Amino acid sequence: MMTSAEVTMARAYLFKAVPSLPANGMSVIGTIDFGLDGDFIGINGTIVGLTPGQHNFHVHQYGDMNHGCAAEGPIFNPTQINPNNYMSLAGNIGPVMANSNGVAYVNLQSSILTFNGQNSVIGRGLMVHEIVSNPNDFPGTPFGCGVIGIVNEK
């Protein structure tokens, strides 16, 4: 029989997108923590090496970082409600803003994403995109990605 523990924190290390895996010398460009924050999931961390400006930032459907992060598939949209309404997708948690040094301090919340059930982020992909001129536009080329994993439970 399986017992289910309650996840209290998850984390994704973001790596710069590479054409194919395995790859030597992958560089970590960020660490993002997902934690319980009242009725929300808090999303906090830092991403470096970005072009200054606004970058789309998403939870993606799959935790597969291959093929320049494209294997992570579409933006996570567990309810499949309004699949063409980019702004309404559960996985659309950004954008994030990189300062003049290319550093983005991430401090976001989601009322939709969870650690359990249909909307759980565990095992999903996390992706930051190349700079976007208009965050309502197509998400853009992946800059880096990671996989969201459990780091604490009770």
Ligand SMILES: [Cu+2]
């Ligand atoms: Cu994305």
